[in-house]
Amino acid sequence: MSNPTIALLGIGLMGEPMARNLLEAGFALAAWNRTRAKAERLAAYGARIAATAAEAAAGADVVITMLENGAVVEDVLFGQGVAGALRRGALVIDMSSIKPREARDHAARLAALGVRHMDAPVSGGTLGAAAGTLAIMAGGEAQDFAAAQPVFGALGSAVRVGPHGAGQLAKLANQMIVGITIGAVAEALQLAEAGGADPALVREAIRGGFAGSKILEVHGERMLKRDFAARATATVQLKDMDNALDAAGGANGYRLPITTLVRDMYASLCENGGAGVDHSGLFLEVGRLNGKAIPK
Amino acid sequence: MSNPTIALLGIGLMGEPMARNLLEAGFALAAWNRTRAKAERLAAYGARIAATAAEAAAGADVVITMLENGAVVEDVLFGQGVAGALRRGALVIDMSSIKPREARDHAARLAALGVRHMDAPVSGGTLGAAAGTLAIMAGGEAQDFAAAQPVFGALGSAVRVGPHGAGQLAKLANQMIVGITIGAVAEALQLAEAGGADPALVREAIRGGFAGSKILEVHGERMLKRDFAARATATVQLKDMDNALDAAGGANGYRLPITTLVRDMYASLCENGGAGVDHSGLFLEVGRLNGKAIPK
Numbered sequence: 001m002s003n004p005t006i007a008l009l010g011i012g013l014m015g016e017p018m019a020r021n022l023l024e025a026g027f028a029l030a031a032w033n034r035t036r037a038k039a040e041r042l043a044a045y046g047a048r049i050a051a052t053a054a055e056a057a058a059g060a061d062v063v064i065t066m067l068e069n070g071a072v073v074e075d076v077l078f079g080q081g082v083a084g085a086l087r088r089g090a091l092v093i094d095m096s097s098i099k100p101r102e103a104r105d106h107a108a109r110l111a112a113l114g115v116r117h118m119d120a121p122v123s124g125g126t127l128g129a130a131a132g133t134l135a136i137m138a139g140g141e142a143q144d145f146a147a148a149q150p151v152f153g154a155l156g157s158a159v160r161v162g163p164h165g166a167g168q169l170a171k172l173a174n175q176m177i178v179g180i181t182i183g184a185v186a187e188a189l190q191l192a193e194a195g196g197a198d199p200a201l202v203r204e205a206i207r208g209g210f211a212g213s214k215i216l217e218v219h220g221e222r223m224l225k226r227d228f229a230a231r232a233t234a235t236v237q238l239k240d241m242d243n244a245l246d247a248a249g250g251a252n253g254y255r256l257p258i259t260t261l262v263r264d265m266y267a268s269l270c271e272n273g274g275a276g277v278d279h280s281g282l283f284l285e286v287g288r289l290n291g292k293a294i295p296k
Numbered sequence: 297m298s299n300p301t302i303a304l305l306g307i308g309l310m311g312e313p314m315a316r317n318l319l320e321a322g323f324a325l326a327a328w329n330r331t332r333a334k335a336e337r338l339a340a341y342g343a344r345i346a347a348t349a350a351e352a353a354a355g356a357d358v359v360i361t362m363l364e365n366g367a368v369v370e371d372v373l374f375g376q377g378v379a380g381a382l383r384r385g386a387l388v389i390d391m392s393s394i395k396p397r398e399a400r401d402h403a404a405r406l407a408a409l410g411v412r413h414m415d416a417p418v419s420g421g422t423l424g425a426a427a428g429t430l431a432i433m434a435g436g437e438a439q440d441f442a443a444a445q446p447v448f449g450a451l452g453s454a455v456r457v458g459p460h461g462a463g464q465l466a467k468l469a470n471q472m473i474v475g476i477t478i479g480a481v482a483e484a485l486q487l488a489e490a491g492g493a494d495p496a497l498v499r500e501a502i503r504g505g506f507a508g509s510k511i512l513e514v515h516g517e518r519m520l521k522r523d524f525a526a527r528a529t530a531t532v533q534l535k536d537m538d539n540a541l542d543a544a545g546g547a548n549g550y551r552l553p554i555t556t557l558v559r560d561m562y563a564s565l566c567e568n569g570g571a572g573v574d575h576s577g578l579f580l581e582v583g584r585l586n587g588k589a590i591p592k
Contacts (some may be wrong), residue, residue: 100491123502161494166488166492169498170501170502174506176483176487183554184473187554188472189469191465191468192462194544195396197457197469201456201457202462206469209431210511210514213477213508213510213511254486254487255585
């Protein structure tokens with residue numbers, strides 16, 4: 001599989017720059033999107049535009065899916081005929097963020113058809129997708145991971161973290177740390193301000209020490225500027241926290257008290273007018289708990 | 297005050313390297329410690345060893361205190377005659393980590409005697425103290441902060457974050473972020489392992505993105521190695537979380553739900569055999585909540 005033919009299903013904010021990087025790296029690529037117009041822009045870069053997902057997948061060595069959630073991935077793979085159109089030995093790389101158990105289910109159902117599967121969600125956002133610097137968290141067979149290296153290399157850098165589903169689990173671990181650290185910074189800066197210190201100077205004083213994080217840098221600044229225009233919404237962060245608790249086995253599963261609490265705080269933020277704000281807007285929820293209404 | 301005479305009260309793990317850096321920077325320094333033997337080692341570096349705290353303070357332009365907690369600072373300042381021994385206009389720089397309201401109280405009582413006060417707790421530990429790279433969070437008057445710059449410069453770098461007590465508040469904000477981020481990393485790595493991923497590879501995959509932090513780097517590694525030899529104990533972290541909640545005004549004060557939960561988890565860790573472990577040992581408490589006993 002040194003020069004595989006790729007089908008990329010899902011040409012959205014992430015899929016489009018990823019497709020361009022794959023084309024630039026020399027891969028033959030068929031593109032499909034539910035809203036065809038978005039895929040058609042890629043024709044100028046050399047992509048073949050497919051009318052259906054199954055048509056894109058026919059003859060492909062590798063199918064990359066970059067879709068909204070597990071239900072959509074399942075529908076495209078099994079409802080829209082992609083699985084049936086694939087040759088035995090083809091590899092599905094699902095780069096969507098879905099539940100680990102959904103990824104394991106897809107892997108098992110594809111395996112029954114002789115098709116390989118790897119879950120490989122990403123971190124880095126649209127900027128990372130455009131720059132080809134996505135952090136890719138992969139779950140699946142070691143030999144499939146090795147075979148997929150040329151593909152991953154065009155998109156960013158990948159680490160195989162375990163078997164099927166483990167990539168999705170790593171993404172959830174990432175999102176748990178992101179959401180909880182946002183909560184930590186929110187409470188610390190709110191307390192500093194409530195107690196009469198200058199929160200901007202407090203952040204300045206502590207950023208170089210053990211409290212230092214990417215979140216304190218980036219999201220801490222958003223809090224200080226009250227700039228909650230969404231890069232990633234509170235709603236999506238809530239979905240991630242829900243998926244983490246689902247992966248932990250729900251109410252009778254592995255107990256994650258901090259994740260559970262921060263999930264509830266995101267739910268409350270969303271219910272109280274903050275659904276569309278950036279996930280750093282958990283700062284507003286801490287304020288709301290202390291009598292400050294969330295701005296419209 | 298371009299070349300002030302300094303009295304350093306409290307020659308422990310932090311005070312000793314700080315004293316050496318001040319002596320090396322050319323300050324005349326009197327040293328006092330409750331256990332005199334610890335102070336006496338500094339004689340070889342040019343310090344005058346004082347028999348009592350008041351004797352060290354007599355004639356000093358600046359008194360630095362580096363003591364265990366607010367009660368000890370209060371006793372040394374007001375019970376052991378330091379406040380009375382100081383000339384009007386002298387400056388007390390309390391670099392101990394104590395409660396903000398204790399710092400404000402000390403400042404007010406010293407002001408009544410014509411003595412200035414600045415709270416200036418530090419982050420960076422014994423390594424930072426030895427290297428002269430402490431992060432110093434200062435609260436007090438702007439002109440006193442300016443006057444203290446040569447002293448701070450010999451010890452690390454200082455940011456004035458607000459009025460009296462604000463330095464202690466910044467330190468607590470720092471400790472809140474540290475404690476909660478440890479909790480975030482603990483839950484994420486425990487879930488990754490429970491779910492069948494390799495937690496070391498998960499950390500590797502996510503450390504460069506938004507989940508990246510000093511805690512994921514340093515404390516995350518301690519968790520993976522199960523190396524909970526204390527650099528900072530769970531007991532001290534619990535004290536810091538308690539002090540943060542105290543600064544927030546207690547049960548009827550500013551609400552900090554995540555800080556409150558993580559405080560309770562540290563309390564539970566300490567009660568269940570983890571009092572002496574490193575604060576990264578919150579990882580063990582997450583395990584304990586899921587049926588894994590804390591190792592003896």
